[in-house]
Amino acid sequence: MKNYILSIFNDLSNKLDYLQNQSILLEVPKNTGHGDLSCNIAMILSKQLKKSPREVAEEIISSLKYSDNIINDIKIAGHGFINFYFTDSFSSKIINEILEQGDNFGKTKIYAGKKANVEFVSANPTGPLTVGHGRNAVVGDTLANLLSWVGYKVDREYYFNNAGRQMRVLGDSVKLRYLELLGEKITFPEDYYQGEYIKDIAQKLIDEKGDTLKKDDPDGNFKEKAENEIFDDIKTTLSNLKIHHDIFYNEKQLYDDGKIKNLLNELKYKKLSYEKDGAVWFKITELGGEQDKVIVKATGEPTYRLPDIAYHITKFERGYDLIVDLFGSDHNATYPDVLAGLKANGKNTEKIKIIIHQFVTILENGQIVKMSTRKANFITLDELTEEVGSDVVRYFFNMRDVSSHMNFDLSLAKTQSDENPVFYLQYAHARICSILNMIKDEKLKVSTDHLELLVKNEEKLLIKKLRQFKEEIELSARLFETHRICTYLEELATHFHKFYTFCRILGSEKNLAEARIALATATKTVIKNGLQILGVSAPEKM
RNA sequence: GCGCCCGUAGCUCAAUUGGAUAGAGCAACAGCCUUCUAAGCUGUAGGUUAGUGGUUCGAGUCCACUCGGGCGUACCA
Numbered sequence: 254m255k256n257y258i259l260s261i262f263n264d265l266s267n268k269l270d271y272l273q274n275q276s277i278l279l280e281v282p283k284n285t286g287h288g289d290l291s292c293n294i295a296m297i298l299s300k301q302l303k304k305s306p307r308e309v310a311e312e313i314i315s316s317l318k319y320s321d322n323i324i325n326d327i328k329i330a331g332h333g334f335i336n337f338y339f340t341d342s343f344s345s346k347i348i349n350e351i352l353e354q355g356d357n358f359g360k361t362k363i364y365a366g367k368k369a370n371v372e373f374v375s376a377n378p379t380g381p382l383t384v385g386h387g388r389n390a391v392v393g394d395t396l397a398n399l400l401s402w403v404g405y406k407v408d409r410e411y412y413f414n415n416a417g418r419q420m421r422v423l424g425d426s427v428k429l430r431y432l433e434l435l436g437e438k439i440t441f442p443e444d445y446y447q448g449e450y451i452k453d454i455a456q457k458l459i460d461e462k463g464d465t466l467k468k469d470d471p472d473g474n475f476k477e478k479a480e481n482e483i484f485d486d487i488k489t490t491l492s493n494l495k496i497h498h499d500i501f502y503n504e505k506q507l508y509d510d511g512k513i514k515n516l517l518n519e520l521k522y523k524k525l526s527y528e529k530d531g532a533v534w535f536k537i538t539e540l541g542g543e544q545d546k547v548i549v550k551a552t553g554e555p556t557y558r559l560p561d562i563a564y565h566i567t568k569f570e571r572g573y574d575l576i577v578d579l580f581g582s583d584h585n586a587t588y589p590d591v592l593a594g595l596k597a598n599g600k601n602t603e604k605i606k607i608i609i610h611q612f613v614t615i616l617e618n619g620q621i622v623k624m625s626t627r628k629a630n631f632i633t634l635d636e637l638t639e640e641v642g643s644d645v646v647r648y649f650f651n652m653r654d655v656s657s658h659m660n661f662d663l664s665l666a667k668t669q670s671d672e673n674p675v676f677y678l679q680y681a682h683a684r685i686c687s688i689l690n691m692i693k694d695e696k697l698k699v700s701t702d703h704l705e706l707l708v709k710n711e712e713k714l715l716i717k718k719l720r721q722f723k724e725e726i727e728l729s730a731r732l733f734e735t736h737r738i739c740t741y742l743e744e745l746a747t748h749f750h751k752f753y754t755f756c757r758i759l760g761s762e763k764n765l766a767e768a769r770i771a772l773a774t775a776t777k778t779v780i781k782n783g784l785q786i787l788g789v790s791a792p793e794k795m
Numbered sequence: 796g797c798g799c800c801c802g803u804a805g806c807u808c809a810a811u812u813g814g815a816u817a818g819a820g821c822a823a824c825a826g827c828c829u830u831c832u833a834a835g836c837u838g839u840a841g842g843u844u845a846g847u848g849g850u851u852c853g854a855g856u857c858c859a860c861u862c863g864g865g866c867g868u869a870c871c872a
Contacts, residue, residue, distance in 0.1 A: 280811055280814085281811065282811090282814090282815075283810080283811080283814090283815080283816095283817090283818085284815070284816075287815070291814085291815085293813095293814065296814085296852060296853080297852095299852070300851095300852075305852095306852070330815075331814085331815045332814085332815075332852065332853070333852080334814080334815065377872070414872075417871085417872070418871065418872085419871080419872070530870080531870085532870050533870095534870095543797090543798080543868095546869090546870095547869080547870045548870095549870085550870040551870060552870075554870085556869085556870065556871080556872090557871075557872045561872090581866085582799075582800065582865075582866045582867075583866060583867065583872095584866095584867085584872090585798085585799050585800075585866065585867060586798075586799080586866090586867050586868060587867090587872085609799080609800075609866095611800060611801070611865070611866080612865070612866070614865080652808080652809095653807090653808065653809090654808090654809085656800065656801075657800095657801075657808070658800075658801055658802090658864080658865055658866095659807080659808080660806090660807065660808095661807095662806095662807085665807090665821095673820095674819090674820065676834050677820085677834070677835090679834085680832080680834050680835075681835090683832070683834090684831080684832060684835085687831070687832060688831050688832095690831095691831055692831085695831095721811090724811090725811090728811075732812085736808095736809085737809095737811090739809095740809060740810085740819085743809095743819070743820085744819085747819085750835055750836070751835095751836070753831080753832095753835075753836085754827095754835070754836045754837090755836085757830080757831070758831060759830070759831050760830070760831085794832085795832075795834065
């Protein structure tokens with residue numbers, strides 16, 4: 254319907270030349286009394302035309318040519334808003350559209366033919382995923398869903414590193430626990446991995462190999478076993494949240510393929526690197542950065558920056574049109590270096606969308622729980638999922654803007670999970686399913702033959718809300734904001750519950766009952782599709 | 796110190812990217828089940844949008860400063 258208004262404005266621009274190169278912004282007013290769509294163009298042009306906004310609005314409205322079948326009324330309101338009111342018959346056509354498209358309603362082809370890569374989680378296999386990782390995991394997966402709804406072919410990617418210092422410490426930790434379990438006296442350093450899971454891994458090694466590994470290097474069997482066990486665990490945790498990655502990219506491959514070496518040579522050739530104090534420095538100041546950074550340590554080992562840049566170059570080489578990185582706020586200082594590196598490599602960094610999400614403060618009984626994998630002070634994501642279920646976890650992490658520093662009270666989540674808004678949505682869906690079961694016995698069917706009978710306020714508002722679904726998806730995808738889907742669905746469910754309360758189906762006259770069934774069925778489809786994007790189930794019974 | 800993020804009802808958070816009277820859910824109070832699921836609905840109460848100034852037709856949103864909180868600020872990742 255936006256398109257229709259834009260088209261009549263376009264026709265008008267031939268007549269009023271000040272509309273020629275003016276972009277027309279239309280929005281759905283908050284206040285339902287202000288119509289279906291609202292335009293602020295008169296206020297914007299008022300200064301330039303030296304007329305009051307209302308005068309400009311008058312002039313525009315009187316020249317607009319439109320069909321009475323589509324537009325019922327156009328009014329000037331407030332300081333000079335032009336409000337459009339659609340006819341009921343035009344508005345309710347959305348029900349037909351939803352019923353025809355079913356599970357596909359809401360999908361668009363805006364970005365059809367484009368490839369996107371969404372990298373998320375990317376935790377190194379040093380321990381189980383914690384509640385702290387939950388937000389990243391859930392939002393990343395949902396973002397991937399959202400992008401595919403607007404037409405992208407999406408790959409979900411997990412980047413990890415099984416070399417380096419942390420992994421060595423991990424291997425050492427397992428070996429010490431192994432020796433300990435075999436009865437040897439050990440001293441376990443404070444900065445080693447303290448978690449119980451390390452002992453479990455050591456025990457498994459004893460079960461499998463006995464004491465034959467006593468003399469082994471911790472970097473061998475111990476590290477490898479730890480990595481495999483932990484990775485299996487991480488994948489299970491993700492799978493419990495219905496998250497599956499398409500690609501697991503090992504940093505090691507960058508070395509094997511010579512990508513690191515190539516990049517190093519290139520930077521040297523372009524005079525963007527230099528040697529100082531035995532280390533190799535990346536000349537970030539040359540590229541507009543704050544200060545130069547070390548990319549190869551004096552020990553000869555690269556810092557994380559070099560592989561990070563090389564890794565992102567591969568994403569370009571792999572042909573993605575959109576590259577999404579989802580990081581926690583602890584990474585906010587690192588991505589500018591990566592972008593600088595990509596620019597140095599001649600890549601178009603516009604293709605990259607870096608999303609930084611803020612941390613979730615975990616509370617238990619009102620106390621802040623500080624999480625640390627190394628100190629084994631954490632609540633695992635698995636424990637949470639088991640406790641409250643995948644739907645609640647997914648909904649909870651999706652429902653807020655990633656830039657918000659959200660609080661998560663575990664005790665509240667466990668004891669009062671009924672109050673989670675996800676149940677409100679699911680309940681609306683279940684209620685509709687229940688009605689649809691019931692009408693089979695009443696010889697009623699879904700029919701759009703008499704949608705004109707839907708004239709009550711609750712019906713009109715529900716229809717209006719249904720109309721907004723597509724646009725909400727497009728906006729959410731464009732802004733990379735999953736929480737908008739939640740906000741929308743909550744509003745939709747509210748309108749449905751009101752409709753349910755005031756507009757009965759059983760007992761109404763047949764044509765009206767069937768029109769209402771059509772409306773309810775359309776609502777069910779939209780709720781289900783919305784929940785589908787969020788990765789939350791739409792139960793038929795509750 | 797510097798950089799990024801945040802500060803909205805008692806609590807958890809929205810607010811169509813600068814729009815009209817700042818909205819939901821919890822919690823509180825008062826109502827609604829002999830008819831499609833009461834995990835619902837109706838109503839009441841709750842606000843100087845941390846503060847001060849600025850930009851303009853119009854600011855929770857943009858700019859400056861102040862206060863308060865989170866994350867960074869490695870030859871760790």
